Amino acid sequence: MSDQQADVLDVIEGLMQESRTFPPPPEFQARALVRDRSLYDEAAKDFEEFWARLAGELIDWFTPPTKRLEWDPPHCTWFADGELNVSYNCLDRHVQQGHGDQVAYHWVGEPANETRDVSFAELLEETGRIANGLKALGVKRGDRVGIYMGMVPELPAAMLACARIGAPHVVVFGGFSSESLAERLQSAGAKILITQDEGWRKGGKVPLKADADEAVAGSPSVERVVVLQRTGGDIPWNAQRDVWWHELVADVPAECEPARMNAEDTLFLLHTSGTTAKPKAPQHATGGYLLHAAVTHRLIFDIHEDTVWWCAADIGWVTGHSYIVYGPLANRTTGLLYEGDPAYPDWDRHWELVERYGVTTYYTAPTLIRSFVKMGPAYPGRHDLSSLRLLGTVGEPINPEAWLWYWKVIGQERCPIVDTWWQTETGAILISPLPGVTTLKPGSATVPLPGIEVDIVDERGTPVPPGSGGFLVITRPWPGMFRTLWDDDERYVETYFGEYGRGVYVTGDGAKQDSDGYFWLMGRIDDVINVAGHRLSTTEIESALVEHPAVAEAAATGAHDPQRGQRIVCFVLLKAGQTHTPELSGDLREFVAEKIGKIARPAAVLFGDDLPKTRSGKIMRRLLKDIAEGHDLGDTTTLRDADVVEELKRQADEAFGRTAS
Ligand code: WTA
DSSP: OHHHHHHHHHHHHHHHTTTOOOOOHHHHHHTTTTTSTTHHHHHOHHHHHHHHHHHHHOOOSBBOOOOOOOETTEEESSTTTTOOOIIIIIIHIIIIIIITSSSSEEOOOOTTTTTEEEEEEHHHHHHHHHHHHHHHHTOTTOOOOOEEEOOOOHHHHHHHHHHHOOOEEEETTTTTTTHHHHHHHHHOOEEEEEEEEEEETTTEEEEEHHHHHHHHOOTTOOOEEEESSOOOOOOOOOTTTOOOOOHHHHSSOOOOOOEEEETTTTTEEEEBSSSSSSOOOEEEEHHHHHHHHHHHHHHTTTOTTOOEEEEOTTTTTTIIIIIIIHHHHHOOEEEEESOOOTSOOEEEOOHHHHHHOOOOEEEEEEHHHHHHHHOOOOOHTTOOTTTOOOOEEESSOOOHHHHIIIIIITTTTTEHHHHHHHTTTTTTTOOOTTTOOOOOOTOOOOOOOOOOOOOEEEETSSSOTTOOEEEEOOOOOOOOOOEEEEEEEHHHHHHHHHSSSSOOOOOOOOOOEOOTSOOOEEEEESEEEEEETTTEHHHOOOOHTTTTTTEEEEEEEEEETTTTTEEEEEEEEOOOTTTOOHHHHHHHHHHHHHHHHOOOOOOOOESSSSSOOBBBBBBHHHHHHHHTTTTOOOOTTTOHHHHHHHHHHHHHHHHTOOOOE
């Protein structure tokens, strides 16, 4: 067992000590869409037939598929002869059925009193216009369109417009730096970039267009930049290249024929951090993805006509793609779209919105719940939360204390909590309770959904018995599965299917199953750090650091953080002649934030005359983590220079206010 895996298991042991169980509350169960185990039984008999039945019921096909799964490990197709259009499924069919006036998004801007309700009919109209606008700019089926925006209703409209004309979108989270944006635009070969003048965040303005300009300067494939006016602030303008959104849509009709897409055509690429410096771009197909997003949204979040849905993620991450845009719209759900920060103007912003809009179903990340816990119950206490019926979490394991707080203070002991496990690569949720059926255990994502088959294996790929920890793998394809990595099928095969055979998908997560068959997930076992639910690669951070003129060598590690799950701690060896000062430490943290994005800002940079290496020169990663977390370091005699470690430990303890041991 590797050191990293041992760490993971320690934490799982801690989690599993919470032994209380929570069966579905009877009032919830009485009206739940799924109340018994029949779906599990149906899927166990024939999982392909199970998905095919749902594909027939939940999706409107232009040409219904006769094919189901085709599996040539590690490549799969689902419904490969079916034809459909995702935007038609999210918009047109609802309007045609008389639901045009239903609100798709209650949009709430960050500045006070700025709100806008967008109906399905209005969203269809805006989508049609921007789709025609993109066509007018020369976007054709198969062209990639970059999107770098804040949380405004035009963002889903832009995505749906891409889907409408068959141009895969590449959304880049608005918090990423211009350099990260450039890298993603280039790797996708994006032809167009859609952005906005500025965004609002924590009461300040985010210079999206200015950052986009820098990125586009280094991305030769980008021909035109479409700019939505949001704040009206002054922005740089390139008259040959830039075009205002409002001018583009004013000149074109609202009707745009939805393209007949094959189920296997690419719907989008979405970059995520891997274990190398270069982010990879999982590529998602049209039919299987839409089905998986819609089914999981409907059944896990128990969607009814009167549901008011709020997924508080950012659309720039996969959670927003699947559970703000595609799943909810396919299911004709009314949802909330909030532009700003949960603490702006104060920490009760979310609860004020829950009360104002009568939110029934709220989905967020454990890191935010821990912040709420820290701020105390007075904030939710200011508001009437009685509309809530169901709560969810995603992105990282939730510690039982935070779970119980969520249950008591937010859900008022009435709302089941669905802890949903999935990844950018999986497209949609794979392990989760069904809230009308599953007895919950705080800290466990419970069991795989019907149709999903996972296992926990050891280094050799042998399944481990219940109670033992190992690597979480997925042992058969699912509809929302990414089809490959954009432009790098070799990396797809090697990264995900290289370990235990071509048919076994390696998730990169450690897990353990208890004697009831429940899955306890805890953290990555590769070089991925999960900060506040966001994936970052240690290598990416290290390569950013060594670009700084003062840095000779760098190593990064993820250390436990009570609020954010993990924090980034960097170790730096300076070039000869450089001296380490608190200012330089601050500069380096800022440098990484500028290179990658604020989410990657290290919590601390520690300086050593060397990095902790073995005599053969290999960085001891386990030791980095122990130093960063303030653990006892044990035997360091195998190190090249043991004094280095003492000094690093002193700096780490100082940085995190620990009394030196
Ligand atoms: C982690 C986010 C524990 C996990 C949808 C996974 C979780 C990574 C959970 C994917 C959960 C996500 N419990 N860990 N409920 N959900 N993770 O691609 O390590 O941003 O591999 O997708 O988040 O992160 P990604």
